[in-house]
Amino acid sequence: MRDRIILCLAHMSGNEMKFIEEAFAQNWVVPLGPNVDGFEKDLEGFVNRREGAAPLDRRVVALSAGTAAVHLALVACGVVPGDEVIVQSFTFCASAHPVTYCGATPVFVDSEPASWNMDPELLERAIGDRLAKTGRKPKAIIPVALYGMPYDIRRIMEVAGRHGIPVIEDAAEGFGSRFDGQELGTFGKFGVLSFNGNKMITTSGGGALICRDAADRQRVMWYATQARESYPYYQHEAIGYNYRMSNICAGIGRGQMTVLDAHIAHHRHVQQLYCELLREVDGVTMHGNPGAEYDSNFWLCTATLDPSLRIKGQDEAYRTVVKGAVGGAAGVIHEASSATTDCQPNDNVEALRVCLDRANVESRPLWKPMHRQPVYRDAPAYVNGVSEGLFKVGICLPAGPWVSDDDVRYIVDTIKASIER
Numbered sequence: 014m015r016d017r018i019i020l021c022l023a024h025m026s027g028n029e030m031k032f033i034e035e036a037f038a039q040n041w042v043v044p045l046g047p048n049v050d051g052f053e054k055d056l057e058g059f060v061n062r063r064e065g066a067a068p069l070d071r072r073v074v075a076l077s078a079g080t081a082a083v084h085l086a087l088v089a090c091g092v093v094p095g096d097e098v099i100v101q102s103f104t105f106c107a108s109a110h111p112v113t114y115c116g117a118t119p120v121f122v123d124s125e126p127a128s129w130n131m132d133p134e135l136l137e138r139a140i141g142d143r144l145a146k147t148g149r150k151p152k153a154i155i156p157v158a159l160y161g162m163p164y165d166i167r168r169i170m171e172v173a174g175r176h177g178i179p180v181i182e183d184a185a186e187g188f189g190s191r192f193d194g195q196e197l198g199t200f201g202k203f204g205v206l207s208f209n210g211n212k213m214i215t216t217s218g219g220g221a222l223i224c225r226d227a228a229d230r231q232r233v234m235w236y237a238t239q240a241r242e243s244y245p246y247y248q249h250e251a252i253g254y255n256y257r258m259s260n261i262c263a264g265i266g267r268g269q270m271t272v273l274d275a276h277i278a279h280h281r282h283v284q285q286l287y288c289e290l291l292r293e294v295d296g297v298t299m300h301g302n303p304g305a306e307y308d309s310n311f312w313l314c315t316a317t318l319d320p321s322l323r324i325k326g327q328d329e330a331y332r333t334v335v336k337g338a339v340g341g342a343a344g345v346i347h348e349a350s351s352a353t354t355d356c357q358p359n360d361n362v363e364a365l366r367v368c369l370d371r372a373n374v375e376s377r378p379l380w381k382p383m384h385r386q387p388v389y390r391d392a393p394a395y396v397n398g399v400s401e402g403l404f405k406v407g408i409c410l411p412a413g414p415w416v417s418d419d420d421v422r423y424i425v426d427t428i429k430a431s432i433e434r
């Protein structure tokens with residue numbers, strides 16, 4: 014049997030060990046050092062590029078995780094207990110959880126059907142309603158580049174600017190995606206990147222925060238290193254965090270930067286191949302760039318299944334409790350207590366996931382919207398049914414650097430063979 018085809022898995026460039034060995038040779042085995050500095054410079058060079066315009070001047074802080082980057086962006090925006098923060102509901106939990114770390118409440122905003130990301134009109138309505146209900150403005154707005162797809166950042170920035178609310182772009186999945194020729198993460202007050210093992214590039218685990226200027230960067234850096242004051246002893250006047258990236262992880266990152274452009278090109282190529290091969294397959298629709306300004310990195314390729322499409326074994330879908338569930342061996346500690354919940358993908362989507370799994374192909378439902386997560390049942394939400402509707406019909410297909418053209422053909426053939434005629 015062929016090797017399992019994974020959704021997205023890190024691929025080393027061959028240059029990583031050189032940077033790591035340097036770190037050992039120089040005894041920089043700490044959360045700062047030449048690799049951290051070098052990685053930040055590389056990241057700044059990358060995100061500041063613009064098509065047909067002068068480069069930007071954003072500054073980057075390397076951190077221990079993308080989740081830490083979201084958290085520090087909120088801290089730097091002055092989010093404190095009792096505040097509200099607007100978060101795109103259709104996302105991975107790491108966009109929202111740090112709001113609760115601050116003692117604040119996430120206010121979830123649903124998506125628009127074109128990009129699958131934050132609906133600017135609903136955002137406007139949510140801000141107005143929070144003002145009317147609480148007398149206070151939300152402290153920040155977090156749109157998310159789902160599977161790499163850009164959000165409508167122009168309209169989101171227009172709404173946010175009119176209300177004077179900072180935007181924290183969660184571009185954890187959208188590293189290398191562009192809107193109107195400009196890198197995601199560089200539009201808002203802060204931009205979040207992730208270098209987890211399954212993201213566009215990896216540092217084994219890590220993240221970064223893109224900052225508007227050197228002063229913002231300095232403040233974030235201060236919070237990331239336990240908020241130390243300049244005394245000969247440890248004097249603390251604010252609560253800080255231990256969120257800096259290690260010099261070893263940054264060495265991996267420097268190696269990965271040498272293949273970033275090639276990885277992005279590969280993800281886009283895989284997307285194109287899926288589109289080509291699935292074009293004639295009735296009932297299966299690839300999600301693509303919804304307009305000329307949108308330039309997704311296609312971190313994961315995603316498709317939707319028409320509810321009328323019949324998939325083999327669909328009558329048995331959800332019959333048994335899943336063991337292990339999403340995220341792999343290390344990801345799930347709690348066993349599910351039931352085979353179903355009150356909000357789950359359609360039976361044909363689950364059946365296709367099982368067919369692909371049997372053919373040794375990993376696939377996954379879309380992110381379950383935060384406003385339908387039990388843990389957020391009491392959070393305010395402004396919904397239009399888009400994210401919940403997509404969650405029911407959507408599926409993520411493998412897209413990483415390990416996925417060959419032959420793999421894509423095999424995956425599409427498996428999909429075709431799974432359809433009942």
Ligand SMILES: *Cc1c(COP(=O)(O)O)cnc(C)c1O
Pocket residue numbers: 078079080081104105107108157183185186206207208209218219220
């Ligand atoms: C992966 C991810 C994060 C968090 O990144 P980590 O590095 O895993 O902490 C945040 N937001 C989104 C949307 C993500 O997919």
